[in-house]
Each structure stands twice: as C-alpha cells, then as structure tokens.
Amino acid sequence: MEVKQFSSIFENGVTTYCPGCEHGLLLKFIGMALDELGITEKAIMVGSVGCSTLAYKFLNVDYVQAPHGRAPAVMSAIKLLEKDKVVFAIQGDGDALSIGIAELMHAANRGIPLTIFMYNNMVFGMTGGQMAPTTPEGMKTTTTPFGRDVKQMGPPIDACKVLSAFPQISYLKRVVITPKPIYTKDRVMYSSKEAMDSYKAVLNAFKTQLMGGFSFVEFIGTCNVNWKMTILDSKKYVHDVGVKVYPPGLCRDVYGVDKK
Amino acid sequence: MKRLIMGAKAIAEAAVRSGLEAYFGYPITPSSEIMENISVLYGEGKYPWFKVFLQSASEIESVNMLFGAGAAGYVSMTATSGPGLSLMAEGISYAYASEAPFLIIDVNRGGPGLGNVAPEQSDVSFVLNSLGHGGVKPIVLAPHTVQESMEHVHKGFELAFAYRTPVILLTDALIVHMYDTVEWDPPYVVKPKVDWAARGRNYGQRHIINSIYLDPPELKANKERLLQKQKEIEKIAESECFMCDEEMDVLYIAIGISARISKEAVLRLRNEGVKAGLFRPITLSPLDKDGLLKYSSRAKKIVSVEMNEGQLAQEITRIVRRDVEVLPYLGGYIPDVEEVAETWR
Ligand SMILES: Cc1ncc(C[n+]2csc(CCOP(=O)(O)OP(=O)(O)O)c2C)c(N)n1
Ligand code: SF4
Secondary structure, eight states: OOOOOOTTBGGGGOOOSOTTOTHHHHHHHHHHHHHHHTOGGGEEEEEOSSGGGGGGGTBOSEEEEOOTTOHHHHHHHHHHHOTTSEEEEEEEHHIIIIITHHHHHHHHHHTOSOEEEEEEOSEETTTTSEEOTTOOTTOOOSSOTTOOOHHHHOSOOOHHHHHHTOTTEEEEEEEEOSOOEEEOSSOEEEOSHHHHHHHHHHHHHHHHHHTTOEEEEEEEOOOHHHHTOOHHHHHHHIIIIIHHHSOOEEEEETTOTTTO | OOEEEEHHHHHHHHHHHTTOOEEEEOOOTTTHHHHHHHHHHHHHTOOTTOOEEEEOSSHHHHHHHHHHHHHTTOOEEEEEOHHHHHHHHHHHHHHHHHTOOEEEEEEEEEOSTTOEEEEOOTTHHHHHSOSSTTOOOOEEEOOOSHHHHHHHHHHHHHHHHHHTSEEEEEEEHHHHHOEEEEOOOOOOOOOOOOTTOOSSSGGGSOOEEOOOOOSHHHHHHHHHHHHHHHHHHGGGOOEEEETOOSSEEEEEEOOHHHHHHHHHHHHHHHHTTOOEEEEEESEEESOOHHHHHHHHTTEEEEEEEESSSSHHHHHHHHHHOSOOEEEEOOTTOOOOHHHHHHTTO
C-alpha cells in the first residue's frame, strides 16, 4: 500500500504520545484533512493545556498556546480578526469541560466559525490520571481511589448534551476514535471503522467552518497509562463501558456535510 | 483646539484614532464608561481599521481574546478595574512570556476584595511586583491628567508593539470620570511590521506563539531573552520633576491624581517660601531610577502621597535607601492639598 505523505505532519507522522494512545491518531487525521482540503497554509491551531499541548511539534501549522481551558476565547479573537483563516483547537475533556467550560459555552453560543476537537479520555491525562468531569461512575482515578462517587461529584458531563443547548452550533458530533478489538481464534485484530468515522468527522468539522459554522467533535479515546490498563484492556474498556456512557452519534449538522 | 472632555471618552477617542483594531471588555465600575464610549465609536463605523468590538463573558475571556488578537498581530485593548485585573493575571503572564502585545487600562477602585468603586491607587504593588505567575513585568504608564491619559493610550500601543509586551495604563476612578480640557488629536499609530504574528503563514512563514519550554536550557534561554528585553525597556523610563531645585526642603512623590493634587500643595508651599518639589513617575515601570536618585538626594525630606497604604513608597524606598514618609489615603478618599502641605509645615 502506498503511504500518503502528509505535509502537515512532521517526521512522517511519528509522535511522542504514549504507545496505544489515540491522541496521535487524531493528529494524523487532522493533518490529513488539512491537506485534503488544501487549508494547511491558512490554518491556525490554538493549543490547549493537556496532552494535546505537544501537538504543535507534529502539525506544521501556525500555533498559539492558550492557557488551560481558554483556547475558545483565544480562537474567537483570532477568527474575528482573520475571517478567511481556519482556526481550530484540540482540547482535552478536562480543559474543555472542567476549567474551560465557560469559555467553550460562550464561544459555542456566539457561533463564531471555529473548530474544536475534544479528546475525551475520561481523566486528566497530562497531570497523571486524576478525575475529570467526564470520569464515569465508579471509575478509579488517582483522586477517586475508591471510584467516582456521583452523589458527591454528580454524573459525568456529556459535552454533546451540554452544547446541544446552543442554537448557533452548526456541527456537533461524537465519535469513538479507539479501534475496537476483534477477537479471532488465535489473535486479536482491530476494526478500522473507528478510524474511518473519526477521519470523516474531522473533515466535516473543517468543512463546516469553511461554510461559516461552529463545529465541535468529541472523540472517545483511551489513556491506558493513567487508567493503569494494558493497551488492549483500555481499548476494550472504551467499547464495553465508554460507549455506554458516551454513545457516539451525530447531534447536529446544519450544512448536511455528514450526508454528502 | 482646546476642548472639554470626560476622561473615559478621551481614552476611547484616543484609542480608536490611534489605530485600535479590536476591543474586548467586561463591564466593571469605574471603567465601564470607556467601553461604552468605544462601543459608540465602533457602531458609528467611521474607522475602517476598527474591526472587532465584543463584550466578553468575563475578564478571563477578555484577556485571552487580547492574547489571541496580540498573537495575530492586531492592536487590541480592554479597560478594567482591580477585580478584573486579578482575573487577567494568568493571561497576562502567558502574553508576557510569549510576547503578545496589548493594552489594558486599569482604572483603580477601592480594594482589596470587592472594596468599593471610589478612586484608590491600590493596584500599584500588583502591577509592579509580577502581574501574574512566574515573574511578569509589563510596561506600566501612569497619566495624571485627561490629556496625558490620551497620550498614554497612544504611546501604550506604540510600546506594546515596539517591545511585543502587554502594557498597563494605570489610572483611577477620578481621572477617568473627570471633565478636563485637552488640546491634542492623536495621530494614527503606524504599526511596525508584524512578521512574527501567527495568522496563517504570515509573510510565508510558520509562526509559533508559545510559552512552553519543557527543557530547562530552553526555558532558561527564553527567560534570559525576556530579561535582556527588560533591560532595553529601561531606556524608556520617564518622569517629571515639578519645581525641583538644586536643594529642596521636601520632595513629594506621587502618581496620577495624587500627583496633580500634590502639585497644588507644592505651589502653596512655594508661596510660603518653602523649597518644595514633586517627583512624578510617568512610566511607573520602568521607573526612572536615575531621576529619582538625583532629585531625592537634593531633598531634606521625602513624602509619598498615595491613595493606598504606601505601595509606591515601598518601591521608592528600595531605590533611594532612606526614609520615605507616607501620606496614605484609604478607602476612596483623595489627597487634600492642605494636608499634603502640612507634612512639611
Ligand atoms: C490554571 C491551570 N490549572 C491546572 C493546570 C494543570 N493541568 C495541566 S493539564 C491538566 C488537565 C488536562 O486534562 P485534559 O484536558 O483532560 O487533557 P489530557 O491531558 O487528558 O489530554 C491540568 C489540570 C494548568 N496547567 N493550569
Ligand atoms: S497520558 Fe494518556 S492521554 Fe496523554 S499521551 Fe499518554 S496515554 Fe495519551
């Protein structure tokens, strides 16, 4: 098979993320989509704080590093001043839904044409696996050693439900980026459906921005290191538990980009 | 032509005429009139360069929008007061570290906490002693009249872009709310080339506006670079010495409205034959250390007149290394000319 070279990705797509983590996959899809749409040159990435902070090392686009949770505010200003450019961010679930939920909601409410990719690994990855607003009930983290107590902490926050409240969002979608393990008689294989779905969502989110709309895609992914699981178990966890808490699906598609 | 104008309106006019491209703000007394006046000028649409006016959802949003605008090389500004400035500290630190220019008008009100909305100068220590985590030294300008406020807005834009740094214009509720005569029409600030800005292959190059340097040698190098820039910024230090002689009985030190009132006290004392003078930092950071040392050495006594507990005196003492008497006004009171003069009599 011919390997496509992505001009938006340095070093032929080799990242320094933990083995088994889909943060790197997401970067590759973003790079591929920028190339496919021919918008690498006019893309500006705003970095959030979390594992995605390292993205600027791998995507060959202009970059502004925002404070934790504030990427949507930084992006809004840039987009309002540079209307012809494509402005996007990768936020973690902690960045977007804990410290930065206000900035995210106000940017979404204004409907400024921006694209936000949220990597939901259900914990704070960068800081060592503490509870996030998205941590499922009962999940053990370094700050919930006996499992998340929803009586005290409330249930996990569902970004797509929260954002559905804002009428000026044009594209809102949740996909699973973790390849599903398929058990055969003598080995484990991985499905490619998740990768295809995720790539399509990235592409359509950018298309929506180009058409003048705000787009948000949530990617359900793993953090095997902080979940303290093997890579295989972490992938299994996403498909056994993750998809039940966060069912994938299209919440909104004003321009009909998903159908095309 | 001389005209009478309110401080807030003058600041708004100066900003827009000087080339303001984006305003982001969150209302807070006593700064809101600046934003309101700017919204009118934006709505009138007479200034083609003025692209964006947006009421943010918080000062956290404001500062990060300024940061985004600065990172993309646009002239941007906000006006706020103490509680808002506290919320902006993190963003100012990021902007300082990654060299994004913008101007913040800090209209001081009574603090700490919610305090009150009367004039104080209680943010002096905050802006001078690291405005944000990690060692942050923005340029700080301190006008004492409405006309000077206009000039400082203009100069604020120039300095922000010349040195790629956040600039704070420190003022107070009194100057911003007073009607004063001005005789100055700000010219348009011609922005230097922003070939460093992150706005999508600007000048054909990739640009990274960043403050993360995970390796200690890299972070050390960046800090050293910022400190070197700080040294260059020392050159812009500016001060006024009002009625300063070769020998003085008393040298007052004050900024903003305290300086304006102290000038009156100096004149009264002069009438009585007292050799009084006033040293007024125009740039509060960098402070004109040479001027301060020169003039303070000529005075028998130094009195710092402040609308706080003595925050400026703390800075002054560090430099002059001798006793500085403080005449503090707390809670929203403004200096009284007679009381100021009384510190010598
Ligand atoms: C103001 C502030 N508070 C806390 C932190 C520490 N911090 C860095 S990343 C992070 C959480 C990241 O989690 P998430 O957004 O889910 O991203 P992930 O690393 O899991 O991809 C925290 C709390 C910070 N950098 N700044
Ligand atoms: S800490 Fe978790 S989220 Fe971060 S790179 Fe490693 S596996 Fe991925």
